[in-house]
Amino acid sequence: MSGLHHVTAIAGDPIRNFGFYTRDLGLRFVKKTVNFDDPATYHFYYGDEIGRPGTILTFFPWQGVRPGRRGVGETHQTAFRVPLRSLGYWTQRLQEKGIRYEALEKRFGESVLPFTDPDGLALALVGVPTAGDEPAWSNGDVPAEHAIRGFHGVTLLLDDAKKTAAILADVFGFKETAREGSVIRYKVAGDANGSVVDIYEAKGFLRGHQGGGSVHHIAFRAVDDADQGRMAQKLVDNHGLHPTEQKDRNYFRSVYFREPGGVLFEIATDIPGFAVDEPVETLGRALKLPSLLEPHRSEIESVLPELEGAVS
Numbered sequence: 001m002s003g004l005h006h007v008t009a010i011a012g013d014p015i016r017n018f019g020f021y022t023r024d025l026g027l028r029f030v031k032k033t034v035n036f037d038d039p040a041t042y043h044f045y046y047g048d049e050i051g052r053p054g055t056i057l058t059f060f061p062w063q064g065v066r067p068g069r070r071g072v073g074e075t076h077q078t079a080f081r082v083p084l085r086s087l088g089y090w091t092q093r094l095q096e097k098g099i100r101y102e103a104l105e106k107r108f109g110e111s112v113l114p115f116t117d118p119d120g121l122a123l124a125l126v127g128v129p130t131a132g133d134e135p136a137w138s139n140g141d142v143p144a145e146h147a148i149r150g151f152h153g154v155t156l157l158l159d160d161a162k163k164t165a166a167i168l169a170d171v172f173g174f175k176e177t178a179r180e181g182s183v184i185r186y187k188v189a190g191d192a193n194g195s196v197v198d199i200y201e202a203k204g205f206l207r208g209h210q211g212g213g214s215v216h217h218i219a220f221r222a223v224d225d226a227d228q229g230r231m232a233q234k235l236v237d238n239h240g241l242h243p244t245e246q247k248d249r250n251y252f253r254s255v256y257f258r259e260p261g262g263v264l265f266e267i268a269t270d271i272p273g274f275a276v277d278e279p280v281e282t283l284g285r286a287l288k289l290p291s292l293l294e295p296h297r298s299e300i301e302s303v304l305p306e307l308e309g310a311v312s
Contacts, residue, residue, distance in 0.1 A: 002173045004151050004194025005219040005252070005268040006045075006056035007078050010068065011119050012212045014042050014061035018307055020118055021046045021057070024097050026142030029284035030274050031251065032307070035060050039293055040303050048150060049137040051251075051274040051283070053221050054193030055150035060216060063305075067120060071208030073262030075215035076157040076200055077122040079112070081193065084127035086146040087113055093142075108178050108185055120213030126152040130191060153196025154218055155183070157208070158261035161199040163239075167259055168197055171234045172220050194221075207262075219254070219266035228255060228267050243267070250290050251276060 011017040021027050021044075030051035035041040041062055047055040057078070070076060082090060087104065094101045094115055101115035111127040131149045138144040158164060161184050168174035174186040174197060186197045210216065222228035228246070232255050235241040243257040252268040259265050277288050287304070289297055 002221050003054055003188045003192055004153065004197075005053045005221040005266075005270070006058055007075070007151070007154060007218050008058040008060070008216045008266075009078070009121055010065060010210060010212055010214050010216055011059045011061040011117075011121075012065050013063060013118075014044070014059075014305055015307060016118050017059055017061050018044065021059075022139060023141065024093075024099065026139045026147055027057070028137050028139070030056065031288060032284050032286070033250070033288045033290075034293065034300060034304070036249070036290060036293070039289075039296065039300050042304060045251075045274070045284075047274075048135065050280050052150065052193070053268075053270050054195075057151075062212075065212040068211030068214030069206070069209050070122065070157070070214075071206045072157055072159055072202055074157055074208035074210070075154050075218055075263060077114070077124055077155040078215065079124040079126050079152040079154070079196075080148045081128045081131050081150060081152040082125050082146065082148055083132035084111065084129045085132065087111055087125065087127045089146045090125050107183075108180060117213070121215070122213075124152075128152065128191075150193030153194060153198065154215075155198040155200055156261065156263055157200050157202050157205065158263075159201070159203050159205075160261070161201050163260035164199060164263075167235070167239055167241075167265075170238055171231050217256070217264035217266050219268040222267050222269050224269055224271055225253060228253065228269055231267050248290075250288075 022029050027046035030047045031045035033043050035043045044059045046057045105112050113125040115123055134149045136144040136147040168186050173188050177187045178185045182201045184199045188195045232243045235243055241257050243255040247254045251274050254266050254268045256266050
């Protein structure tokens with residue numbers, strides 16, 4: 001099983017970010033930890049009840065970060081899947097919450113509701129007829145019947161699709177399934193969460209730069225270390241790329257590489273998952289640190305802002 005594992009983005013105010021995704025969108029706060037490379041900064045994970053691969057949106061919330069600019073070489077939009085019948089509910093909810101959204105539109109025969117988060121991150125809800133039969137988690141506000149089920153997919157804005165498409169096909173098992181204007185759709189088999197990558201070819205557009213409201217990287221699934229190793233070797237042998245050494249992120253293990261269009265890709269293992277250091281019932285309540293940072297807990301906690309009601 002391939003497809004998306006998670007998407008990681010950049011935010012500003014952590015408290016505002018937490019409120020938007022847990023309360024307004026109704027996602028579960030799966031993990032409260034820190035950026036392992038910048039421990040004075042939170043790393044938030046949102047997803048479904050247990051943080052299944054394909055449902056996980058994560059954030060580095062850097063207070064005071066400057067806004068990013070969408071452009072070539074960036075992830076243009078991140079889309080969630082909801083039951084098709086729930087799009088009316090979500091249109092009304094976005095309006096009531098004062099969330100900026102655009103008119104419902106059709107893409108590849110699907111109904112799509114675009115909107116943005118408080119930092120300007122481009123998001124969308126895609127109505128999927130079968131999503132109502134999938135597992136749902138409720139925060140007690142958004143009813144389970146209307147809840148977000150996970151990712152539909154991402155849209156990449158690139159100068160040229162060819163080399164990126166070759167990696168999607170050879171390494172991750174995606175196939176081209178349709179074209180609409182300048183957008184090419186790639187899918188993995190089945191209809192699982194995160195099964196879609198759209199490439200919007202935009203020759204001559206300005207290059208994007210990262211900041212608040214930008215996607216930092218997107219991660220693709222590997223079943224385990226061996227599967228990840230095979231994918232990494234294909235990148236070297238077939239595409240002349242050189243992924244990083246494996247990095248232990250506690251909840252998955254990762255390698256990274258910059259794909260030819262400029263987007264940072266990650267290959268993340270499905271294992272061990274988010275219940276490795278706390279029970280599913282209490283995910284997200286306590287600040288979890290990797291062992292190498294645990295001796296510095298008091299210092300780290302002293303600089304992180306308090307999250308009131310840190311579980312939704």
